[in-house]
Each structure stands twice: as structure tokens, then as C-alpha cells.
Amino acid sequence: xxxxxxxxxxxxxxxxxxxxxxxxxxxxxxxxxxxxxxxxxxxxxxxxxxxxxxxxxxxxxxxxxxxxxxxxxxxxxxxxxxxxxxxxxxxxxxxxxxxxxxxxxxxxxxxxxxxxxxxxxxxxxxxxxxxxxxxxxxxxxxxxxxxxxxxxxxxxxxxxxxxxxxxxxxxxxxxxxxxxxxxxxxxxxxxxxxxxxxxxxxxxxxxxxxxxxxxxxxxxxxxxxxxxxxxxxxxxxxxxxxxxxxxxxxxxxxxxxxxxxxxxxxxxxxxxxxxxxxxxxxxxxxxxxxxxxxxxxxxxxxxxxxxxxxxxxxxxxxxxxxxxxxxxxxxxxxxxxxxxxxxxxxxxxxxxxxxxxxxxxxxxxxxxxxxxxxxxxxxxxxxxxxxxxxxxxxxxxxxxxxxxxxxxxxxxxxxxxxxxxxxxxxxxxxxxxxxxxxxxxxxxxxxxxxxxxxxxxxxxxxxxxxxxxxxxxxxxxxxxxxxxxxxxxxxxxxxxxxxxxxxxxxxxxxxxxxxxxxxxxxxxxxxxxxxxxxxxxxxxxxxxxxxxxxxxxxxxxxxxxxxxxxxxxxxxxxxxxx
Amino acid sequence: xxxxxxxxxxxxxxxxxxxxxxxxxxxxxxxxxxxxxxxxxxxxxxxxxxxxxxxxxxxxxxxxxxxxxxxxxxxxxxxxxxxxxxxxxxxxxxxxxxxxxxxxxxxxxxxxxxxxxxxxxxxxxxxxxxxxxxxxxxxxxxxxxxxxxxxxxxxxxxxxxxxxxxxxxxxxxxxxxxxxxxxxxxxxxxxxxxxxxx
Ligand SMILES: [Cu+2]
Numbered sequence: 001x002x003x004x005x006x007x008x009x010x011x012x013x014x015x016x017x018x019x020x021x022x023x024x025x026x027x028x029x030x031x032x033x034x035x036x037x038x039x040x041x042x043x044x045x046x047x048x049x050x051x052x053x054x055x056x057x058x059x060x061x062x063x064x065x066x067x068x069x070x071x072x073x074x075x076x077x078x079x080x081x082x083x084x085x086x087x088x089x090x091x092x093x094x095x096x097x098x099x100x101x102x103x104x105x106x107x108x109x110x111x112x113x114x115x116x117x118x119x120x121x122x123x124x125x126x127x128x129x130x131x132x133x134x135x136x137x138x139x140x141x142x143x144x145x146x147x148x149x150x151x152x153x154x155x156x157x158x159x160x161x162x163x164x165x166x167x168x169x170x171x172x173x174x175x176x177x178x179x180x181x182x183x184x185x186x187x188x189x190x191x192x193x194x195x196x197x198x199x200x201x202x203x204x205x206x207x208x209x210x211x212x213x214x215x216x217x218x219x220x221x222x223x224x225x226x227x228x229x230x231x232x233x234x235x236x237x238x239x240x241x242x243x244x245x246x247x248x249x250x251x252x253x254x255x256x257x258x259x260x261x262x263x264x265x266x267x268x269x270x271x272x273x274x275x276x277x278x279x280x281x282x283x284x285x286x287x288x289x290x291x292x293x294x295x296x297x298x299x300x301x302x303x304x305x306x307x308x309x310x311x312x313x314x315x316x317x318x319x320x321x322x323x324x325x326x327x328x329x330x331x332x333x334x335x336x337x338x339x340x341x342x343x344x345x346x347x348x349x350x351x352x353x354x355x356x357x358x359x360x361x362x363x364x365x366x367x368x369x370x371x372x373x374x375x376x377x378x379x380x381x382x383x384x385x386x387x388x389x390x391x392x393x394x395x396x397x398x399x400x401x402x403x404x405x406x407x408x409x410x411x412x413x414x415x416x417x418x419x420x421x422x423x424x425x426x427x428x429x430x431x432x433x434x435x436x437x438x439x440x441x442x443x444x445x446x447x448x449x450x451x452x453x454x455x456x457x458x459x460x461x462x463x464x465x466x467x468x469x470x471x472x473x474x475x476x477x478x479x480x481x482x483x484x485x486x487x488x489x490x491x492x493x494x495x496x497x498x499x500x501x502x503x504x505x506x507x508x509x510x511x512x513x514x515x516x517x518x519x520x521x522x523x524x525x526x527x528x529x530x531x532x533x534x535x536x537x538x539x540x541x542x543x544x545x546x547x548x549x550x551x552x553x554x555x556x557x558x559x560x561x562x563x564x565x566x567x568x569x570x571x572x573x574x575x576x577x578x
Numbered sequence: 579x580x581x582x583x584x585x586x587x588x589x590x591x592x593x594x595x596x597x598x599x600x601x602x603x604x605x606x607x608x609x610x611x612x613x614x615x616x617x618x619x620x621x622x623x624x625x626x627x628x629x630x631x632x633x634x635x636x637x638x639x640x641x642x643x644x645x646x647x648x649x650x651x652x653x654x655x656x657x658x659x660x661x662x663x664x665x666x667x668x669x670x671x672x673x674x675x676x677x678x679x680x681x682x683x684x685x686x687x688x689x690x691x692x693x694x695x696x697x698x699x700x701x702x703x704x705x706x707x708x709x710x711x712x713x714x715x716x717x718x719x720x721x722x723x724x725x726x727x728x729x730x731x732x733x734x735x736x737x738x739x740x741x742x743x744x745x746x747x748x749x750x751x752x753x754x755x756x757x758x759x760x761x762x763x764x765x766x767x768x769x770x771x772x773x774x775x776x
Contacts, residue, residue: 114599181610189603195594219606223614231621234716239706242621242716262709267624271617 015124017116018544019101022123024436026097027429029123029130033089034425040082042504045460047075049497051479075478076145077165081133083148084169087283088176089130091421095286096180096218097123099428100187100211102436106535106542107205109196109551109574114189122182129175136168144169147476149272152243152265156235170233177222177229180282184215184222191215196534198553202310203573205533205557206303209310210289213317217278217285220321225275228268235263243268269331273324280417281320284384285313287424288355291377294427295359296558297531298374299366300569303558305358312351319348329400338397345395352388356381371529372446376427379454380420383461387416390465408468410475411461419457426450426510433514434528438541439521442513449509456503463496532572533557600750604757611724615765618720619772622713633710638703640694641774647690648770651725654683655763658756665739665752673752674740680759681732684725691722717769724762731755 016022047055047070054060059068101119105112113119136143141163146155155166191212195204204212231242241263296303303309325333325341333341359381368374390412394400403409426449433441467473467489473480480486480493527536534553538546551574555562561569564577571577595602626632635641661676695715698704705715735755738744744751 115603118603185603185606185610188606189599192595193593193597193599193602219610220613223610224617227614227617227621230720231716234705234712240712240716241706241709242625242712262625262629264625264628267621271621 015120017112017120019105019113019116019119020436020542022119023098023100023102025123026093026101026126027436029127030090030093030098030425033085033093033130037082037085037090038504038507040078040085042500044075044078044082045497045500047078047478048480049494051481070478072478073145074142076147077143079476080144080147080150080169081137084144084173085133086418087148087279088173089126089133091283091425092176092180093126094425095283095421095428096211096214097126097183099207099286099290099432100183100214102432103205103207103535104187104190104211105194106435106538106546107208107533107557108191108194109199109534109547109553110190110194111545111547113186114194115186118182119186122179122186125182126176126179129172129179132168132175133172136165136172139164139168141165149269149276150232151272152232152235152268153245156232156243156265156268167233167236170229170236174226174229174233177226180218181222184218187211187215188219196547196551196553199534199573200553202307203553203556206289206292206306206309207286208289209313210285210287210292213313214282214285216317217282217320221275221278221282224271225279228271228275232268266328266331269328270324273327274321276327277324278320281316283421284417284424285317287380287421287427288313290424290428290431291380292355292359292362293533293558294373294377294431295362295381296560297529298369298371298377299363300369300560301362301366301558302556302560302562303358304361304364305354306556306558309355309358312354315351316348319344319351323348326395326400329397330404335397342395342397346392349388349392356385356388370447371430372441372443372450373427373431373529375447375450376423376430379423379450380427382454383415383419383423383458387412387414387420391416402471403468405474405476406468406471407464407473407475408471411464411466411468414461414464419461422457423453426453429514431529432535433517434524435535435538435540435542437518437521438524439517440524440528441517441521445509445513449506449513452506452509453503456499456506460496460499460503463492463499467492467496527572530570532559532570534573537572537574598750600754601757604750604754608757608761611761615720615768618717619768622717622772625709625713629709633708635710635774635776638698638710639714639774640697643690643694644770644774647687647694648767650683650687650690651763651766654680654687655760657683658759662752662756665744666749670739670742670744674736677732677736677739677752681729681736684729684732684759688722688725688729691718691725714773717773721762721765721769724765728755728759728762731758 013021016025043055043058052069054068055063055070059070063069063071063074101113104110133143142165144150144155144166146166150166150169191204191208195201231240234240235242235244243265244263245265292303292309323341323345325337326345329338329341363378390408394403394409394412430441430446433439468475473486473489477483481490524540526538526540529536532555534547534551535542537551539548553573554576555564555571555573557573559565559571565571566577593599657676657680661673661680664670664673664676703711705711732755735744735752739752
């Protein structure tokens with residue numbers, strides 16, 4: 001940090017401490033993760049559409065002895081790695097790693113993160129985690145297959161089902177967690193201590209608020225899941241029995257788990273969901289914040305109820321830590337305790353409804369500009385609305401017992417989190433691309449990307465809720481046709497399969513647009529969106545140290561068409577009043 | 579932490595909160611560490627309360643040796659406090675000596691710890707012997723790693739203090755390592771109490 005003008009060797013560019021370089025590294029890592037985990041999803045849906053048929057390409061390569069049919073163990077591996085990689089190596093690096101690193105210092109008017117070296121380390125620790133995850137595919141027995149929740153006891157036993165893949169999986173996620181932790185320390189301290197003159201907490205863009213809430217939850221709950229992962233790792237490798245109970249046939253003399261007993265499988269569920277529920281907010285807070293900013297910017301109106309939105313996010317931050325039991329209604333939990341968890345979970349819908357209505361009021365009677373980032377932001381509003389409403393069903397203990405582990409849960413979860421974050425990812429990339437790379441992306445390709453993605457994604461997840469709402473279609477099986485009672489759903493599974501493939505193909509539009517724009521997009525001006533937050537004040541792309549002159553902030557982050565903005569109708573946060 | 583002539587335009591570390599950035603970072607990090615040990619200790623409590631029977635710790639653990647170790651670590655916290663005081667008083671040499679002493683006491687702690695592990699393994703009390711063994715090795719092992727990290731930080735900071743590179747303005751660096759060291763000390767006292775005495 002001592003000399004910002006030193007000539008850059010390749011080494012110092014790869015191991016850069018510049019937050020914008022680290023942001024791009026996170027973005028690339030996350031996009032690769034998204035691609036791999038996305039391909040897993042497409043394979044899952046193809047298998048469910050045509051179980052028992054020879055699998056295209058892979059069947060010839062790997063599964064000769066079953067005439068090309070995918071073995072169930074491989075299917076288990078697919079959905080385990082799909083979930084784990086999406087959460088830890090796609091969403092986390094993109095919406096937290098890339099967006100957080102890029103936006104926080106720029107939007108706060110800071111020259112960099114509080115601890116640039118720690119920041120660099122956090123990326124490389126995650127990179128190591130990704131390497132470990134990749135290696136896990138190639139060890140004997142393949143990658144982990146215990147589901148992304150990895151419930152013990154089976155996942156805690158060394159030679160049951162899968163080999164070292166599951167141990168490496170635990171390590172890989174522990175690395176990703178450590179990376180999140182280092183990042184979170186940086187984000188929290190930068191937000192608290194590095195704001196430029198005039199940038200009060202209540203003038204920060206909502207994106208920064210979202211990332212701040214995310215980081216607080218990361219700080220508090222990543223260590224908890226790390227503890228659980230390490231304990232399970234010991235169960236698998238050192239013969240401990242933290243999560244292995246006995247007695248039972250598995251634990252008896254000569255059983256697979258002989259010699260290991262006395263622990264508590266449910267303890268893992270508590271530790272896991274103690275982290276797991278906050279984790280969904282960890283992943284979605286940055287998107288909520290970003291969407292709040294985008295809706296305002298592209299409606300040319302101040303964000304409606306800025307303070308209420310911030311307060312509701314903080315309320316959710318607190319509430320999200322005491323509702324984990326709603327994942328465990330079927331674990332034998334006392335119905336009385338379950339009722340308490342139902343009540344607390346439903347309570348979250350109050351602050352959620354507040355900021356959701358604030359979104360709607362922000363676009364109400366605005367002069368909407370349907371740019372790609374705005375379209376994707378509106379997409380988030382829609383899918384999160386559906387996801388939030390269906391979440392109320394699952395919060396109710398009685399209904400949840402009926403719907404537990406069905407495709408209704410999968411559909412709900414994917415609307416609420418996956419689709420929201422998926423759209424949020426693209427909203428952010430289309431929005432910040434000009435500042436990140438100094439080029440513009442093709443706008444009409446961006447719009448086609450949105451419309452086609454929106455249609456296919458909504459179709460896929462609606463169909464999942466439909467086949468799950470009967471309480472029948474379980475999420476875990478590799479071949480629904482072996483059960484007669486699932487027969488009526490097979491047509492739906494085929495439709496979902498094709499819808500998913502279509503969604504996958506549509507993403508090629510983005511890939512094409514992304515790379516051609518980096519190479520030969522038209523040069524971007526400093527503020528192509530006429531947005532007011534500080535990153536658009538910085539030169540394009542911003543140099544080391546970001547701002548040639550330290551900005552001074554005069555107003556909130558989105559005072560569009562407020563009286564003080566004069567004829568032009570907007571001012572950046574750094575411009576004095578007209 | 580020096581500033582070049584043209585950059586950064588925004589001075590690094592505006593201190594909106596009035597608290598030094600490094601110190602704030604250490605507190606935030608320690609909050610996270612507290613959650614980690616809370617999860618470990620909480621799991622211990624759950625496992626112990628859920629067990630049919632629990633062995634008498636004294637039958638397996640060398641409690642007197644661990645008591646001595648506790649004393650070593652508490653002493654090292656005292657020398658750490660003195661080191662920060664000496665640094666604040668501008669006496670870098672004395673501060674460096676005290677930091678080295680603190681690190682050495684940390685090494686003594688680790689040596690006794692390793693002897694203790696070795697002794698127990700020799701007596702057929704291993705990590706997979708029973709739940710007490712699993713928890714004892716797991717919790718004290720993680721704590722030991724933290725002590726090791728602390729010793730390394732102490733040695734790094736000591737070389738800065740001794741060479742005079744760290745001056746009064748970088749007070750938080752010495753203080754930050756001190757905070758971490760006291761935290762590690764505190765965790766050990768808690769672990770000793772709940773593992774050996776209850
Ligand atoms: Cu939840």
C-alpha cells in the first residue's frame with residue numbers, strides 16, 4: 001500500500017491487494033462455480049426426466065456396465081455438489097466476494113478496504129477451497145454424496161457410502177468459510193471506519209447496508225458451522241463420535257460404526273441450521289440491498305422508506321438467528337418448541353413485507369428505465385415475492401410435516417434464494433460492468449437474456465412446487481419411475497427437464513455478451529446510468545486509490561428528482577446542491 | 579501505513595468511529611472467535627448432558643500439570659500487559675524483552691501440552707477412547723493452535739518493536755496482539771475449569 005504507482009509485475013497483479021482486482025478475481029471464480037454447479041443441475045433434471053435411459057455422453061464414457069444409465073450414487077453426488085458449490089463457490093464469491101469488494105470501498109468513498117492484505121488472503125483461501133473441492137471429484141469413491149446438509153450419522157462414517165470425497169468436502173467448505181470470515185472482518189471495519197467525509201451511515205447505498213448485514217451474520221455463524229464441520233471431519237478420520245449415537249445395528253459389534261458411539265446426530269442439525277438459516281440471509285442481503293438501489297436509480301425516484309428498509313434489514317438480521325428450528329420440525333422436536341419456531345419464523349414476514357412494499361412504492365409512478373440491470377432487479381422482486389409467500393406455508397409446523405423433503409421445498413427455496421440471487425448476480429454484473437471494465441455490455445442482448453431466463457426459470461420452479469405440493473414427490477430420489485404413485489408426475493418431470501436445459505442454453509447469451517464486451521464493447525462513460533452513488537464519481541475504470549480527489553458527500557444515495565437536484569433531475573452524492 | 583505524495587486522496591482509515599481501524603478489526607475478529615469456542619463448548623455441554631454416564635476427569639486427565647500450565651499462561655498475560663505499558667512509555671527495548679518473555683511462556687505452555695498429550699496417549703487415553711477423550715483433544719487442540727498463532731504473532735511484533743520500526747503511532751499493533759493473547763488466555767481458563775474441574 002505504500003506506493004500506488006510502482007510498476008506491476010505479473011506476481012503483484014495476481015496477488016493484488018487492490019479491492020477492484022480482487023473483486024474481478026472473485027467474479028471469475030464465482031462464474032466458473034456457477035457454470036459447473038449449473039451443469040450439475042442440468043444433469044440432475046435430465047436424469048429425472050429420463051431415468052433408466054442411457055445418459056447422453058457421460059453414459060458411454062463412464063457407465064458401460066449399466067448400459068449408460070446413471071448410477072444412484074452418482075446422482076447423490078450431483079445434487080450434493082450442486083447445492084454445496086452453488087452456495088459456497090458460486091453465490092458467495094459473486095454477490096459477497098465480487099460485489100462486496102467492488103462496491104464497498106467505492107460507494108463509501110474509500111481508497112481501499114481496511115485491510116488490503118487480509119482481503120487478498122480471503123480470495124486465495126477461497127481459491128484453495130475450490131481446489132480442494134475439485135480434487136474431491138477425483139479421489140476413489142468420488143465427491144461427497146451426503147446431500148448439502150450432510151446429516152450424520154451416515155455422513156460421519158469414514159467408509160460408509162463415499163470415501164475421502166466427503167472429508168475433502170468438509171475441508172473445502174471450511175476453507176470457503178474461513179475466506180468469508182476474513183472478508184467479513186474487512187467489510188464490517190471498512191463500513192464502520194472508512195467512510196469519506198459526509199458519508200453518514202444513513203447516507204450509505206442500500207447495497208452497502210446489505211453487505212454489512214451479511215458480514216455481521218458471517219462473522220457470527222460461519223465459526224459455528226466450522227466447528228460442526230471440524231467435528232464431523234474428526235468423526236470421519238480420527239474415530240471420534242461427536243455425531244454418532246448408539247446403540248443400533250450399525251453400531252453393534254461388527255457393524256459399520258462399531259466402536260463409535262455416545263454422540264448426538266441431532267447436535268449436528270442444530271449447529272448446521274444455526275448457521276444454515278442465517279446463511280440464506282447472508283446470501284440474499286447483498287441482493288436485497290442492490291435491488292433497492294437499482295429500483296430507485298432506474299425509476300428516477302428516491303428509494304421509498306429508506307430508513308424503514310434499513311431498519312427492517314437489521315430486524316431480519318436479528319430474527320434470522322433464532323428461527324433455525326423450522327428446518328427440524330420432522331426431527332422429533334417437541335411440537336411446543338416447534339410452535340415457538342413457527343411463530344418466530346412468521347414474525348420475519350413483517351419486516352420482509354415492509355421492505356418489499358417499499359420496493360413496490362419506489363417503482364410506483366416512477367419514470368422507469370428498462371435497462372438490463374433494472375429488468376433483473378424487477379425479476380428479483382417477482383421471484384422473491386413468490387418465494388416469500390410460499391415460505392409462509394413451510395413455516396407452519398403442520399403443513400411443513402406434509403411438505404417436508406418434497407419438491408415444494410425445492411421450488412420454494414429456489415424461488416426465494418436461488419432465483420433471487422441468480423437474477424441479482426446478473427443485475428449487479430450488468431450494472432457495474434461499465435465501471436469494472438470500462439466497457440459497455442450489449443443492452444439488447446442483456447434484455448433477451450433476461451426475458452428468456454425469466455420465462456424458463458419461473459416455469460421450472462413453478463412446476464417443482466406443483467409436483468411437490470401434493471406431498472408426494474420427494475426430492476432425494478434418482479428415479480421417480482420406480483414408484484407407481486409418482487407415475488402421474490413423470491410428464492411434469494420431462495417438462496422441467498427441458499425447461500432447465502433451455503434455461504441453461506439461454507445463459508450462453510450472457511457468456512457471449514460478457515466476453516465480447518470485455519474485448520470490444522463500446523467505451524463506457526463515467527456515469528452511464530446517471531446514478532448518484534460514489535462509484536460513478538470515480539474515473540472509469542477507477543485507478544489505485546479510487547478517487548483523485550477525496551469526495552465529500554452532501555446527500556443520500558438516491559435523491560433523484562428531489563427539489564435540490566435542479567433542472568437535470570439528479571446529482572451525485574459528491575456534487576454540491578444546484 | 580505511510581502515504582505517498584499523490585495517493586491515496588482519501589487517507590487510509592478515516593476513523594469514523596474514533597476507534598483505530600486495526601483495533602476495531604481485532605475486536606470484530608475476536609467476536610467471531612468467541613462464537614467458534616461457544617460452539618465447541620456448547621457442543622461439549624450438550625454431549626455431556628446427553629451422555630448416560632460421564633467419567634471422572636481426574637481419572638484420565640493430569641489435572642495438577644494442567645493447573646501449572648494455567649499458571650504459566652496467566653503469567654504470560656501479566657508480561658503482555660507490561661510489554662504494552664513499556665511500549666507506550668517509549669521503552670522499545672524493555673517492551674521487546676517482555677514480548678519475547680511472553681512468547682517463551684507460550685512455548686512453555688505448548689511444550690507442557692505436548693508432554694501431556696504424549697503422556698495420555700501412552701496411558702491408552704486417546705481421542706477415540708471415549709467422548710471425554712474426543713472433546714479433550716479436540717477443544718485443547720484447537721486452543722493449542724490458537725496459542726501457536728499467538729506465539730508467532732508475538733515474535734513478529736517483537737521484531738518490529740525491537741528494530742524500532744513500530745513507533746507510538748502504531749500502538750494498536752502491539753495492543754492488538756495483546757488483546758488476542760489475553761483472549762487465548764481467557765479461553766484456556768474456561769476450558770481448564772469446565773474440562774478438569776467440573
Ligand atoms: Cu430457514
